[in-house]
Amino acid sequence: MTNTSVKRASAVLLLALLPATALAGPRQTGTPNRPAAPPAASNGFNLNRDIAPSRNPNPAPMPPERRVLPQPSLQVPVAQPRPAMQRPVAQPPPALQRPVTQPQPAYQQPSGPGRRYIPEEPGAQQAPPRTFVHAPPSNGSGGPFHGRFHGPIVRNPRVPYRPWEWNRGVAWHPAPIYWGGGFWGPFALATLTDALLVGAIIDYDNHTIYPSYQVEPDTPGADLLNDYGLAQTQCGPPNLVVIWGPDNSVICAVPNDMVAPGNYEVDPSTFTLVPESP
Amino acid sequence: MIKRWSLALAGVVIAALVLTAVTARAQGVTRVQQSDGSVQIYRDVHIRLSGETLWLRSPDRKGVLEIVTGACFAGTVERCLPITTTLHQAGTTHEIALEHGTVYLNLTSDAQHLRHASEPLQPHGVLILLKTIRGTYVSVRGTLDEIQ
Numbered sequence A: 001m002t003n004t005s006v007k008r009a010s011a012v013l014l015l016a017l018l019p020a021t022a023l024a025g026p027r028q029t030g031t032p033n034r035p036a037a038p039p040a041a042s043n044g045f046n047l048n049r050d051i052a053p054s055r056n057p058n059p060a061p062m063p064p065e066r067r068v069l070p071q072p073s074l075q076v077p078v079a080q081p082r083p084a085m086q087r088p089v090a091q092p093p094p095a096l097q098r099p100v101t102q103p104q105p106a107y108q109q110p111s112g113p114g115r116r117y118i119p120e121e122p123g124a125q126q127a128p129p130r131t132f133v134h135a136p137p138s139n140g141s142g143g144p145f146h147g148r149f150h151g152p153i154v155r156n157p158r159v160p161y162r163p164w165e166w167n168r169g170v171a172w173h174p175a176p177i178y179w180g181g182g183f184w185g186p187f188a189l190a191t192l193t194d195a196l197l198v199g200a201i202i203d204y205d206n207h208t209i210y211p212s213y214q215v216e217p218d219t220p221g222a223d224l225l226n227d228y229g230l231a232q233t234q235c236g237p238p239n240l241v242v243i244w245g246p247d248n249s250v251i252c253a254v255p256n257d258m259v260a261p262g263n264y265e266v267d268p269s270t271f272t273l274v275p276e277s278p
Numbered sequence B: 001m002i003k004r005w006s007l008a009l010a011g012v013v014i015a016a017l018v019l020t021a022v023t024a025r026a027q028g029v030t031r032v033q034q035s036d037g038s039v040q041i042y043r044d045v046h047i048r049l050s051g052e053t054l055w056l057r058s059p060d061r062k063g064v065l066e067i068v069t070g071a072c073f074a075g076t077v078e079r080c081l082p083i084t085t086t087l088h089q090a091g092t093t094h095e096i097a098l099e100h101g102t103v104y105l106n107l108t109s110d111a112q113h114l115r116h117a118s119e120p121l122q123p124h125g126v127l128i129l130l131k132t133i134r135g136t137y138v139s140v141r142g143t144l145d146e147i148q
Helices: A003-023 A220-227 B002-025
Strands: A026-029 A078-080 A197-203 A208-213 A241-244 A250-253 A262-267 A272-275 B028-033 B039-050 B053-057 B063-074 B078-089 B092-096 B098-105 B125-132 B137-143
Touching: A197 A250, A208 A250, A220 A250, B039 B137, B078 B125
Parallel strands: A078 A197, A241 A262
Antiparallel strands: A026 B039, A197 A208, A241 A250, A262 A272, B028 B039, B028 B137, B039 B053, B053 B063, B063 B078, B078 B092, B078 B098, B098 B125, B125 B137
């Protein structure tokens, strides 16, 4: 072997390896005006800002279970669940903001099991008092009707009635930091705003608000509505299909020949709607 | 003369093998954009999928990002939502508080198109987009090196 051939082979090897060395390892870029990120501690991934103690005097965000959802705007029509009649009843306009301490005789009429109250006048509307709180996002499903969904199942016409068949056999589990566990879309609880609200259901008995948001396309929730031929609409008016999804989420839809007005719970395993017991 | 060419050819083959070994083992690219706008790019990130958890190992093997997902919606491309993200680095473990994110997995052997995306997701491809509550954006694109 001559020196020349060794040199040639070495040169070829070096040339071939150069791209590999150039590709390996982190590269940092950034505009000159911006300060560089803190140096990575012992290399690895530089997420130092996210692991360092907060310098913000404000307290750290609450864990998902304790996060306070945005209060629905009072301009949004709201509805009160009425278990006995499966019918949300329209509630009052924003102009009628009243002091919280003011008596509300219109809501003192019991309407069946669960002692939920409806206005005496069906058409009457009133904003929910500001003391009402949002339902915890990770506290079961069905809202005020929890445990009451035992009616005859409305079969999904497009999905075989077998567990998780709709998800290619893969079990679907809610992701707790998202509204509805992510069933209706990737709505992180930390980023929900009034802009996304599509009405709300209000439980006047327990002073609880169940906000509803726009269903995102290409999600399990959108597929469910599509399977039943349902179109989402703003919660509030009476005689709607009220669908309670995972983690106390709720959306409303216009009834059709397949799904009559009333309260329904989603069975995530079979992708079906289960109505509230008569 | 033949000996010289053989040697040179052998060099090329060895170099090609080394290059292939480096790039085929882990092709993930992770981009971290800090809240101040500065960006770090990590190439050759090793990506492992274990159940619904993704493990991303930095190219220097000194850091591992664990992403636990849920709400996986299985279409041709599986879309999951990240629930928790944990950084294992320098002998310590830190939870990275997420604001939101999405994980796309192409578990098929064919390239699949993503909604609103110009480029398809390659076979066994992974696309991860995260935003932390501190305003850091983390994006990962690559293929699964291991599936358990």
